[in-house]
Amino acid sequence: MPALMQIKHQNLDDVETIKFQIIQRVAYFALAIHVALIFIFYHLGASMLALANIFSVFAWASGINLINKGRHSLALKVFSIEVLLHSILVCATLGLELGFQFYLWTISCLLLVDYQLKLKHAFIYSLMLIFTFAALYLFFSDVVYSYAYKDFLLYINMLNIVIAGLPMVYAIGLIREISISQRIALTDMAAKDHLTKLYNRRFAKKLILAAQQKSVFTNTNLCLVMADIDFFKHFNDTYGHDKGDAILVRVANVINQHIAEQDIAVRWGGEEFLIVLTNTNEQNAFTRIERMRDNIAALNCAEQGGNLNITMSFGLIQWQSNASLEEMLQQADAALYKSKENGRNQTTIATTETDYTAELKSI
Numbered sequence: 001m002p003a004l005m006q007i008k009h010q011n012l013d014d015v016e017t018i019k020f021q022i023i024q025r026v027a028y029f030a031l032a033i034h035v036a037l038i039f040i041f042y043h044l045g046a047s048m049l050a051l052a053n054i055f056s057v058f059a060w061a062s063g064i065n066l067i068n069k070g071r072h073s074l075a076l077k078v079f080s081i082e083v084l085l086h087s088i089l090v091c092a093t094l095g096l097e098l099g100f101q102f103y104l105w106t107i108s109c110l111l112l113v114d115y116q117l118k119l120k121h122a123f124i125y126s127l128m129l130i131f132t133f134a135a136l137y138l139f140f141s142d143v144v145y146s147y148a149y150k151d152f153l154l155y156i157n158m159l160n161i162v163i164a165g166l167p168m169v170y171a172i173g174l175i176r177e178i179s180i181s182q183r184i185a186l187t188d189m190a191a192k193d194h195l196t197k198l199y200n201r202r203f204a205k206k207l208i209l210a211a212q213q214k215s216v217f218t219n220t221n222l223c224l225v226m227a228d229i230d231f232f233k234h235f236n237d238t239y240g241h242d243k244g245d246a247i248l249v250r251v252a253n254v255i256n257q258h259i260a261e262q263d264i265a266v267r268w269g270g271e272e273f274l275i276v277l278t279n280t281n282e283q284n285a286f287t288r289i290e291r292m293r294d295n296i297a298a299l300n301c302a303e304q305g306g307n308l309n310i311t312m313s314f315g316l317i318q319w320q321s322n323a324s325l326e327e328m329l330q331q332a333d334a335a336l337y338k339s340k341e342n343g344r345n346q347t348t349i350a351t352t353e354t355d356y357t358a359e360l361k362s363i
């Protein structure tokens with residue numbers, strides 16, 4: 001999987017690691033280029049630059065080593081200083097026509113992705129690199145290239161611009177992916193219950209109201225189902241709270257397996273769940289919930305605690321036109337209560353005597 005794509009599927013903690021894996025790959029590439037430059041500069045007759053490149057190779061190698069040791073921020077500083085000195089030296093010796101000064105732009109972007117550096121400091125260093133870029137034109141624009149391969153200057157310049165530009169595009173793409181993945185993670189944290197990964201009550205209300213509006217608009221049915229694990233207190237008391245938690249997760253997984261993508265499953269309270277089945281009438285919902293109930297009762301909970309069976313009771317209502325969410329929840333709750341009263345491990349369909357349309361008309 002490409003590294004940028006990989007970020008979407010990682011935890012926030014892993015994002016920094018992936019970022020530096022990418023930087024390390026770029027550093028290996030830079031190291032190889034600097035090794036080649038030793039020979040290229042030597043061949044051109046610029047022996048002082050060839051000698052300086054040996055130090056550059058050491059700088060890139062030690063930066064890579066620092067990344068391996070987890071000293072990411074220091075590695076970036078080593079890379080930045082190397083590029084800064086290298087650009088100044090090459091421009092002072094060979095002039096600006098080769099385009100080595102463009103690497104200062106690349107490194108100024110790289111400093112900004114170092115989160116260990118305070119933003120203020122990162123800005124200052126980056127600006128200093130940009131000012132250095134401008135100053136090179138001030139001081140070295142009259143340096144004339146007097147070495148071999150003069151005819152190739154334009155192409156080398158173009159090559160340097162491309163090589164310097166690619167990491168900048170890559171770095172901005174990386175920052176974009178990181179901020180998107182963080183936004184997704186934060187939205188998820190705000191919307192979901194951390195144990196079961198189902199929607200939490202607060203966030204779900206917005207979703208349910210939107211689903212209800214859609215059902216009115218599309219003239220389709222919507223059902224609300226209240227569900228509650230039977231004798232869960234007894235399970236907790238017998239096997240402990242941690243094993244109770246594991247049961248909640250397994251029950252939530254079964255619920256998820258039995259709902260469609262557009263349906264909504266919510267951890268409503270402790271061991272109480274709310275399921276919203278869209279585009280489904282009362283009879284269909286009943287059949288689907290009964291299948292879910294059977295599968296919960298068939299869960300093998302031996303791992304979580306002895307041979308105690310987990311069962312669940314359900315209360316179901318089809319959303320009545322003009323009824324409010326609170327009214328429907330009350331009815332679903334009343335139906336759930338009946339399931340409990342009648343012996344648990346069953347589904348009760350609410351019998352609504354209230355005519356919500358008439359109620360609305362009389363207001």
Ligand SMILES: Nc1nc2c(ncn2[C@@H]2O[C@H](COP(=O)(O)OP(=O)(O)OP(=O)(O)O)[C@@H](O)[C@H]2O)c(=O)[nH]1
Nearest residue numbers: 228229230231232233234236241242244245270271
């Ligand atoms: N393990 C665990 N238990 C929880 C959690 N939230 C609520 N509970 C427990 O769920 C139990 C609910 O007990 P009750 O409301 O008495 O209901 P019950 O024992 O399931 O009995 P009925 O609903 O009448 O069948 C309590 O013991 C709570 O401590 C949770 O997040 N984890």
